[in-house]
Amino acid sequence: MLQEEQEDISFRDRLATIDERGKRKWIFAQKPKGHFTNLRTYVSWGFFLLFLSLPFIEMNGRPFFLFNIPDAKFIIFGKVFWPQDFFIFGLTMVSFVIFIVLFTAAFGRLFCGWVCPQTIFMEMVFRKLEYLIEGDASTQRLLKNGPWNTEKIVKKVSKHLVFFLMSFIIANFFLAYIIGIRELWKIITEPVTEHFAGFVSLCLFSGVFYGVYAFFREQVCTVVCPYGRLQGVLLDRNSLIVAYDYKRGEPRGKVKEKEALSLGDCIDCLQCVKVCPTGIDIRNGTQLECINCTACIDACDNIMEKVGRPKGLIRYASENGIENSEPVKYTTRMKLYTALLMVLLVILSALLLTRKDIDATIMRTPGMLFQERGTDSISNLYNIKVVNKTMKDVPMNVGIERGDGKIEIIGGGPIIVKKEGQGSGSFFIVLPKKSITSRKTVLGIVLLEGEKVLDHKKTNFLGPINQ
Numbered sequence: 439m440l441q442e443e444q445e446d447i448s449f450r451d452r453l454a455t456i457d458e459r460g461k462r463k464w465i466f467a468q469k470p471k472g473h474f475t476n477l478r479t480y481v482s483w484g485f486f487l488l489f490l491s492l493p494f495i496e497m498n499g500r501p502f503f504l505f506n507i508p509d510a511k512f513i514i515f516g517k518v519f520w521p522q523d524f525f526i527f528g529l530t531m532v533s534f535v536i537f538i539v540l541f542t543a544a545f546g547r548l549f550c551g552w553v554c555p556q557t558i559f560m561e562m563v564f565r566k567l568e569y570l571i572e573g574d575a576s577t578q579r580l581l582k583n584g585p586w587n588t589e590k591i592v593k594k595v596s597k598h599l600v601f602f603l604m605s606f607i608i609a610n611f612f613l614a615y616i617i618g619i620r621e622l623w624k625i626i627t628e629p630v631t632e633h634f635a636g637f638v639s640l641c642l643f644s645g646v647f648y649g650v651y652a653f654f655r656e657q658v659c660t661v662v663c664p665y666g667r668l669q670g671v672l673l674d675r676n677s678l679i680v681a682y683d684y685k686r687g688e689p690r691g692k693v694k695e696k697e698a699l700s701l702g703d704c705i706d707c708l709q710c711v712k713v714c715p716t717g718i719d720i721r722n723g724t725q726l727e728c729i730n731c732t733a734c735i736d737a738c739d740n741i742m743e744k745v746g747r748p749k750g751l752i753r754y755a756s757e758n759g760i761e762n763s764e765p766v767k768y769t770t771r772m773k774l775y776t777a778l779l780m781v782l783l784v785i786l787s788a789l790l791l792t793r794k795d796i797d798a799t800i801m802r803t804p805g806m807l808f809q810e811r812g813t814d815s816i817s818n819l820y821n822i823k824v825v826n827k828t829m830k831d832v833p834m835n836v837g838i839e840r841g842d843g844k845i846e847i848i849g850g851g852p853i854i855v856k857k858e859g860q861g862s863g864s865f866f867i868v869l870p871k872k873s874i875t876s877r878k879t880v881l882g883i884v885l886l887e888g889e890k891v892l893d894h895k896k897t898n899f900l901g902p903i904n905q
Contacts, residue, residue: 453660453726453727454714454716454717454718454719454725454727455656455657455660455716455717455727463717464582465655465656465714465715465716465717466575466576466578466579466582467565467575467712467713467714467715467717467733468574468575468709468712468713468737469569469574469575469713470713470733470736470737471736471740472735472736472737472739472740473736473739474732474733474735474736475732475733475736478551478552478561478562478731478732479562481552481553482558482562485553485555485558486558489555489611490611492615493611493614493615493618493619493622494619496516497515497516498516498829499829500513500516500517500518500829500858501513501516501618501619502515502516503515503615504615504616504618505615505616506616506617506618507616508616511858512527514530517790517793517827518827518858520797520825520827522797522825523793525789526786526789526790526793529782529785529786529789530786532782533779533782533783533786536775536778536779536782537779538665539672539775540772540775540776540779542665542668542669542672542673542677543672543673543674543677543769543771543772543775544677544678544766544768544772545677545678546669546673546677546678546679546680546730547665547666547669547679547728547729547730548678548730549665550659550665550666550729550730550731551680551729551730551731551732552730554729556650556658556659556663557659557729557731559608559651560651560655560656560715561715561731563604563651564601564604564651564652565715567597567600567601567604568597571593571596571597571600572593572597575712581593581594598652601648601651601652602644602648602652604651605644605645605647605648605651605652606640606644608647609640609643609644609646609647610622610626610640612643612647613625613636613639613640613643617636621636622636624636625637625640656715656716656717656727659716659727659729660716660726660727666726666727666729667726669724669726673724674769674771675756675757675758676756676757676758676766676767676769677756677757678754678755678756678766679724679728679730679754679755679756679757680720680728680730680731680732680734680735680752680753680754681720681723681724681752681753681754681755681756681757681759681760682704682710682720682721682723682751682752682760683750683751683752683753683755683760684721684760685760685761686702686703686751687702687703687704687721687751688702688704689701689702690702690704690705690706691704691705691706692705692706693705693745703742703747703748703751704721704751705741705745707741709737709738709740709741710734710737710738710752711734712737713733713734713736713737714731714733714734715729715731715733716728716729720734720752724757732754734752735752735753735754738751738752739751739752794827794892794893795826795827795828795892796824796825796826796827796828796832796834796855796885796892796893797824797825797827797893798822798823798824798825798885798893798895799822799823799824800820800821800822800883800895800897801820801821801822801897802818802819802820802821802897802898802900803819803820803821803864806818806819807900808899808900808901808902811868814870814871814872815868815869815870815871816868816869816871816874816901816902817846817866817867817868817869818866818867818899818900819864819865819866820864820865820866820867820897821862821863821864822836822853822862822863822864822865823860823861823862824853824855824860824861824862824863824885825855825859825860826855826856826857826858826859826860826861827858828857828858829857829858830857831854831855831856831857832854832855832857832887832892833851833852833853833854833855833887833888834852834853834854834855834861834885834886834887834892835847835852835853835885835886835887836853836865836883836884836885836886837883837884837886838867838881838882838883838884839881839882839883839884839894840882841869841873841881842869842870842873843867843868843869843870843873843881844867844868845865845866845867845868846865846866846868847863847864847865848863848864848865848866849863867881867897867899869899869901871901871902874899874901874902876901877900877901877903878898878899878900879898879899879900879901880896880897880898880899881896881897881898881899882894882895882896883895883896883897
């Protein structure tokens with residue numbers, strides 16, 4: 439009995455794509471078909487529409503989305519974020535992580551199976567191209583194990599050429615999200631020598647995508663992606679998962695053996711295993727490799743329909759739902775996650791709404807003491823750095839909010855801050871000695887574009903003691 443139990447759980451000793459000797463087992467997944475496969479296809483069309491169109495969409499003269507990591511410039515919904523906005527970007531990431539935790543606790547790995555780019559590109563693009571060129575799963579297996587004849591060479595070369603071409607197309611759009619579609623167009627149309635770094639990046643991305651989808655494939659989900667490994671701490675018995683109804687299906691047996699009333703509805707046809715893109719047997723319960731792609735649901739429903747039994751032997755359900763016939767519950771943990779997420783979203787919204795288009799930092803010049811101006815005035819030298827987040831050049835002046843002092847900008851004119859750029863300058867603040875009553879005086883500084891007030895800042899003015 440102990441040996442049988444050990445054999446029953448031996449699948450947990452290694453990944454489904456690794457054999458007893460630790461070698462890779464190539465997955466030849468059968469082509470799924472059914473209700474959920476059709477729905478996922480429609481969702482993938484929406485994903486492709488967004489992925490291919492967003493780089494061309496602009497708002498307020500900017501790309502709708504841009505993640506320019508080399509220049510530390512991020513554009514989200516047409517709003518530009520610089521390193522000075524890192525706390526907003528960081529809070530956004532925290533909110534996203536909380537959302538993932540909440541979503542996973544409630545709905546399991548629904549994201550992985552339905553909208554994860556890795557899954558969509560692998561299953562809806564590269565896998566279908568593979569079916570088109572090499573045939574179905576059994577034909578692919580025979581081709582792999584067969585001799586290198588003309589047919590095999592033509593099919594293998596054709597597949598990998600198409601895979602690399604598709605990877606190159608994806609890499610172009612991926613790069614557009616980093617540098618923008620206009621810069622990408624320059625790389626494509628202008629000489630390589632003028633954009634060598636961009637060309638190398640494009641080749642590198644193409645190679646990575648080709649390696650992932652031609653060779654690494656499902657290993658990304660089980661070896662690289664941390665999300666799958668977090669299932670153990672994010673899921674509980676009330677989480678929605680793709681589950682096998684063991685109470686209805688066990689004990690398994692062939693159709694001709696169903697005359698024995700003690701057998702369950704599972705006829706042990708292994709169709710759920712054959713269509714799985716990660717090679718697992720869903721009847722063994724929740725596993726690291728399962729991405730909730732629903733291929734096993736469609737395969738099982740098709741078999742149940744053929745043998746005249748109710749569908750849903752494999753379905754979306756919770757572990758408690760299977761064991762106790764309970765509906766999915768909105769647990770206390772989920773409620774706490776939701777409350778925390780709402781608080782973060784409120785804070786994030788407030789920060790975004792109050793975010794200024796002009797951000798400046800004013801500091802006294804290090805190592806410089808105050809200077810006397812004649813017999814009745816004291817001056818301090820200041821440096822100012824300005825970030826312009828708008829789409830126009832800003833000629834900026836500096837003034838004092840209250841008092842009878844004055845500001846002298848070095849160079850005489852306003853500080854010109856280029857659009858979506860940064861500017862800097864230096865200026866003196868000159869105060870009459872009679873208005874200085876302490877060693878350190880707090881001054882209000884106003885930043886102006888003509889008569890328009892851009893921002894208010896405060897700084898310290900140092901003067902002599904005992905005036």
